[in-house]
Amino acid sequence: MKEFELIEHLIPLLPGNKETVVGPGDDCSVLDVGMPGKLLLFKTDAVVEGVHFTKDDGWVRIGRKAISRALSDMAAMAGEPLSALVTLGLPSDFDFEKVREIYQGIRERAALFNVSVSGGETVRSTQGIFLSISMVGWVPQGRLLLRKNMRPADALFVTGELGGSRSGKHLDFIPRIEHAKWLADRFEIHALMDVSDGLAGDLQRLIEASGLGVELLSEAIPVSKEAKQAARQSGTSALSRALSDGEDFELLFTVPASVAVKLLDAWKERFPGLRLSCIGKVVPEKKIRILSRSGRLTNLDCHGYDHFQ
Amino acid sequence: MKEFELIEHLIPLLPGNKETVVGPGDDCSVLDVGMPGKLLLFKTDAVVEGVHFTKDDGWVRIGRKAISRALSDMAAMAGEPLSALVTLGLPSDFDFEKVREIYQGIRERAALFNVSVSGGETVRSTQGIFLSISMVGWVPQGRLLLRKNMRPADALFVTGELGGSRSGKHLDFIPRIEHAKWLADRFEIHALMDVSDGLAGDLQRLIEASGLGVELLSEAIPVSKEAKQAARQSGTSALSRALSDGEDFELLFTVPASVAVKLLDAWKERFPGLRLSCIGKVVPEKKIRILSRSGRLTNLDCHGYDHFQ
Numbered sequence: 001m002k003e004f005e006l007i008e009h010l011i012p013l014l015p016g017n018k019e020t021v022v023g024p025g026d027d028c029s030v031l032d033v034g035m036p037g038k039l040l041l042f043k044t045d046a047v048v049e050g051v052h053f054t055k056d057d058g059w060v061r062i063g064r065k066a067i068s069r070a071l072s073d074m075a076a077m078a079g080e081p082l083s084a085l086v087t088l089g090l091p092s093d094f095d096f097e098k099v100r101e102i103y104q105g106i107r108e109r110a111a112l113f114n115v116s117v118s119g120g121e122t123v124r125s126t127q128g129i130f131l132s133i134s135m136v137g138w139v140p141q142g143r144l145l146l147r148k149n150m151r152p153a154d155a156l157f158v159t160g161e162l163g164g165s166r167s168g169k170h171l172d173f174i175p176r177i178e179h180a181k182w183l184a185d186r187f188e189i190h191a192l193m194d195v196s197d198g199l200a201g202d203l204q205r206l207i208e209a210s211g212l213g214v215e216l217l218s219e220a221i222p223v224s225k226e227a228k229q230a231a232r233q234s235g236t237s238a239l240s241r242a243l244s245d246g247e248d249f250e251l252l253f254t255v256p257a258s259v260a261v262k263l264l265d266a267w268k269e270r271f272p273g274l275r276l277s278c279i280g281k282v283v284p285e286k287k288i289r290i291l292s293r294s295g296r297l298t299n300l301d302c303h304g305y306d307h308f309q
Numbered sequence: 310m311k312e313f314e315l316i317e318h319l320i321p322l323l324p325g326n327k328e329t330v331v332g333p334g335d336d337c338s339v340l341d342v343g344m345p346g347k348l349l350l351f352k353t354d355a356v357v358e359g360v361h362f363t364k365d366d367g368w369v370r371i372g373r374k375a376i377s378r379a380l381s382d383m384a385a386m387a388g389e390p391l392s393a394l395v396t397l398g399l400p401s402d403f404d405f406e407k408v409r410e411i412y413q414g415i416r417e418r419a420a421l422f423n424v425s426v427s428g429g430e431t432v433r434s435t436q437g438i439f440l441s442i443s444m445v446g447w448v449p450q451g452r453l454l455l456r457k458n459m460r461p462a463d464a465l466f467v468t469g470e471l472g473g474s475r476s477g478k479h480l481d482f483i484p485r486i487e488h489a490k491w492l493a494d495r496f497e498i499h500a501l502m503d504v505s506d507g508l509a510g511d512l513q514r515l516i517e518a519s520g521l522g523v524e525l526l527s528e529a530i531p532v533s534k535e536a537k538q539a540a541r542q543s544g545t546s547a548l549s550r551a552l553s554d555g556e557d558f559e560l561l562f563t564v565p566a567s568v569a570v571k572l573l574d575a576w577k578e579r580f581p582g583l584r585l586s587c588i589g590k591v592v593p594e595k596k597i598r599i600l601s602r603s604g605r606l607t608n609l610d611c612h613g614y615d616h617f618q
Binding site: 009010013014015016017019020022023024025028029030031033034035036038040042043044045046047048049050051052082083085087089096099100103104107110111114115116117118119120121123124125126127128130132134136138 | 318319322323324325326328329331332333334337338339340342343344345347349351352353354355356357358359360361391392394396398405408409412413416419420423424425426427428429430432433434435436437439441443445447
């Protein structure tokens with residue numbers, strides 16, 4: 001059973017309450033805790049040695065990755081992060097210098113976004129290191145950019161370049177907090193999420209949440225040079241790496257088609273260093289299809305990165 | 310190096326911000342997120358297979374324990390819990406039935422306190438299962454019952470009975486949410502915390518936070534029948550089990566000595582099924598001392614349960 005199928009089985013079991021505006025299934029949960037004009041975002045994200053990182057990645061970068069993933073989930077709601085808690089599972093033979101380095105990575109990223117690290121817990125792990133980051137933040141009330149909010153004929157955008165993240169970006173990426181807030185402040189964003197499990201896998205979640213489909217333009221998908229390199233080494237296509245490698249931590253969002261050009265122009269002026277690509281459109285039929293250079297439309301059968309595969 | 314020494318080294322490295330009222334070092338962190346008259350509580354707590362539970366404990370009870378520990382931290386602030394997130398680390402050969410049972414335990418306890426489970430994450434673990442629960446809740450502004458708030462000559466109280474928790478209570482305890490709110494609503498509580506690492510270890514934290522000491526009455530310490538049983542089996546004293554076994558998840562608090570009798574009377578009426586014991590007093594000298602039945606005062610050299618020992 002795949003991770004996502006498993007979680008789908010569990011969701012109906014989970015209790016809600018009147019404060020819980022958005023429960024499981026989006027980038028963050030959303031709570032109405034009585035902040036005037038604001039809603040609370042709440043998220044947790046874990047990384048495990050041997051799955052999300054190896055000892056060779058360097059401990060500062062591992063700490064950086066752990067907190068940046070949670071920050072990316074805040075970005076995926078166009079949220080303002082406030083505070084983080086750190087859970088660190090350590091084997092009994094850990095040494096303090098490693099832990100100090102992990103915290104250095106966490107601290108640097110937290111400080112960059114004025115996020116406090118308001119607590120932490122260290123537990124013994126029977127094997128290997130794990131790191132779980134909990135985070136709270138907020139969004140303005142009435143600005144929930146949920147996956148289910150995408151609409152037919154929306155233009156579909158993605159920031160940056162996709163694929164090959166494992167060559168380094170997955171450890172060093174800067175969460176798109178500023179970009180997401182800028183977008184949400186200025187444009188009518190319908191759905192927003194971060195690309196964490198590969199474009200193909202994350203589009204699958206978008207279509208599950210919305211009941212709609214997407215049609216991609218293969219030529220428009222921004223393939224990173226790292227994806228091209230990985231493709232050469234592995235004998236796969238660069239496009240398939242871009243679609244399925246995962247851990248890109250870019251923003252994926254939809255806007256009404258009528259604002260697409262204006263958005264691209266404004267973006268280039270504000271963020272000249274970061275590519276923004278219109279990669280397709282939203283369609284009524286709940287499928288992911290891709291239009292090749294030669295004009296052929298095929299179903300996308302590539303499922304992105306799955307943690308249990 | 311012990312867990313607590315390690316964490317002490319890390320605390321100065323952690324960034325704060327203007328929203329963070331209480332950072333690391335108390336039962337929960339406390340954030341001012343702009344809720345009128347309220348402060349947000351934020352906490353995370355993890356349990357690891359082979360450390361906090363074994364496969365033989367039963368999966369429903371393991372789920373119950375995981376969420377109850379975080380709820381106990383909310384009780385330790387006399388807080389109202391609102392919502393939880395679940396992080397579940399599973400080996401690749403997990404089966405769904407176990408996961409369903411874990412969630413059943415979580416769900417039952419969450420529902421008991423009207424806490425939503427607003428999200429969850431399942432990650433692959435390279436060995437063994439771990440469960441981390443993040444929780445948010447709230448307290449009225451101006452009612453922070455912090456460890457550092459204990460005052461000289463306060464009377465020191467503990468709920469329930471201590472020791473021998475490993476025989477079952479550590480899995481099935483009901484967090485003292487209602488009791489803590491009742492206390493805070495009616496009495497001038499100075500310091501409040503939960504007893505999670507053994508009375509001796511937790512008193513050490515109280516004296517570190519406050520710069521004051523405590524003097525215990527050995528005869529007043531409520532020793533559970535499980536502690537007596539464990540003592541007989543292990544050849545230790547029942548009192549030392551009560552002082553150091555850990556995982557009692559009872560409330561430890563101080564009040565002005567003048568209200569002690571009134572409090573005991575009111576408690577007996579409201580909670581006739583749960584013992585409340587005045588176990589000593591707060592003294593100016595930063596030491597934990599214990600007065601024996603024979604009237605001898607000795608320093609307590611027993612450090613409670615340490616996860617890395």
